[in-house]
Amino acid sequence: MEFSGSGVRAGAVAGVPVALGVAGYGLVFGVVAARAGLSVAEAALMSATVLAGAAQLVAVELWGSPLPVVAILTTTAVINLRYVLLGAALHPWLRSLSPLATYTSVFFVADENWALSIDAFRNGRRDAAFLLGSGIVLWGLWVVATVIGAITGDLVGDPARFGFDFIVTALFLTLAVGFWEGRRSFGPWSGAAVVGIAANAVLPGEWYILCGALAGAAVAVVTRDE
Amino acid sequence: MSEAVALDPTVVAVILAMAVVTYLTKAGGLWLVSRLELSDRVAVGLDALPGAVVVAFVAPALVDGGVPEWAGAAATVVVAKRTGNLLASLTVGVGVVFLSRTLL
Numbered sequence: 399m400e401f402s403g404s405g406v407r408a409g410a411v412a413g414v415p416v417a418l419g420v421a422g423y424g425l426v427f428g429v430v431a432a433r434a435g436l437s438v439a440e441a442a443l444m445s446a447t448v449l450a451g452a453a454q455l456v457a458v459e460l461w462g463s464p465l466p467v468v469a470i471l472t473t474t475a476v477i478n479l480r481y482v483l484l485g486a487a488l489h490p491w492l493r494s495l496s497p498l499a500t501y502t503s504v505f506f507v508a509d510e511n512w513a514l515s516i517d518a519f520r521n522g523r524r525d526a527a528f529l530l531g532s533g534i535v536l537w538g539l540w541v542v543a544t545v546i547g548a549i550t551g552d553l554v555g556d557p558a559r560f561g562f563d564f565i566v567t568a569l570f571l572t573l574a575v576g577f578w579e580g581r582r583s584f585g586p587w588s589g590a591a592v593v594g595i596a597a598n599a600v601l602p603g604e605w606y607i608l609c610g611a612l613a614g615a616a617v618a619v620v621t622r623d624e
Numbered sequence: 625m626s627e628a629v630a631l632d633p634t635v636v637a638v639i640l641a642m643a644v645v646t647y648l649t650k651a652g653g654l655w656l657v658s659r660l661e662l663s664d665r666v667a668v669g670l671d672a673l674p675g676a677v678v679v680a681f682v683a684p685a686l687v688d689g690g691v692p693e694w695a696g697a698a699a700t701v702v703v704a705k706r707t708g709n710l711l712a713s714l715t716v717g718v719g720v721v722f723l724s725r726t727l728l
Contacts, residue, residue, distance in 0.1 A: 422711040438628040440635050447643035452674075456681065457642060465638055474642045478649040480674045483667065485653030492654065504650045549628070561722030564693065567685050568700040568717035570678045575704040575713075577675035586672040587679045594680035595687050610680025611673060618672030619665050 399491055399526045401499045409511075409531025412518070416510040417536040421543040423451050426565055427458075428547020434461040438548040445544040449508060449537055452573065453477040455566060456607065469605065476608055484512050491519045491526050499526070506533025508540075585621045590614030692724035 424445065431441035436458060448454055453474045460470050485504055492500045503526070511532035518528050577583070594610025601609070686697055700717030707713065 437630040444639045450646045481649040482653035486657040561718040564721040571700045572704040572713045574678045590676040590679040591683035598684035611677040614676025615669040619669045622668045
């Protein structure tokens with residue numbers, strides 16, 4: 399594999415459509431972050447440095463005073479655990495690169511450009527900088543969209559009046575449709591739903607997300623085929 | 625506009641800690657795979673995790689909701705399945721919730 403400027407450019411061009419989709423998500427994040435009490439600069443800083451949509455959304459849902467630091471960081475780690483697998487899956491194409499190129503590229507990994515890049519590499523693209531290029535475009539639009547969302551979010555009145563409090567639920571339902579893998583998902587998802595609902599009834603704060611998620615993963619491990 | 629650019633030191637510290645945690649997950653798998661063999665068991669669990677997180681988040685919200693939220697959820701899922709377009713499913717879902725709350 400090579401790692402060149404033309405690879406970055408090719409990735410950037412190919413990444414524009416998915417980055418535009420991600421920008422829609424960034425607008426939502428900006429609105430939700432502003433609602434949660436983050437300033438525009440703080441929301442932008444989070445998008446620029448964390449670059450993990452689902453984790454950022456759940457984190458700002460947890461936002462409060464005083465900040466539940468342990469819950470925020472634990473939840474961030476749990477939601478982002480999937481990146482351990484996504485990163486591992488990139489190994490065949492990144493292993494010949496310099497550590498600098500590799501560990502710069504992985505910062506820019508998000509679900510969308512990861513999928514795009516894996517697809518390109520499997521179809522014979524020999525330039526690993528495609529991942530970096532598609533990631534930079536995604537990152538740029540993600541930050542800009544966050545700023546726009548955070549600014550306009552400040553101008554919108556009571557969110558429940560317009561149904562805007564439903565945005566996060568709608569977002570996660572949309573993600574769920576993408577994550578659904580047929581019958582294989584049924585057991586883990588039932589476990590996650592039942593434990594999540596039960597934990598929500600008896601535990602304070604947002605710990606139900608962790609409890610339900612770990613229960614779902616446990617069901618997947620216990621009921622796996624073979 | 626000074627509020628818009630305000631950066632609370634505690635908030636900045638938490639955000640940077642989130643960034644470090646996230647980066648470790650992104651870099652960690654790549655780093656590990658060249659040194660350790662992920663067991664099937666762990667891989668299956670990690671693979672199921674994104675869906676489980678999403679369901680654990682959504683299920684209690686829907687249980688706590690009422691007819692507008694249920695109608696909005698159904699509309700969101702249908703549009704997401706048909707179009708795969710995030711903005712479309714969000715717009716329709718939020719629109720249905722808004723209309724149901726206004727009309728009911």
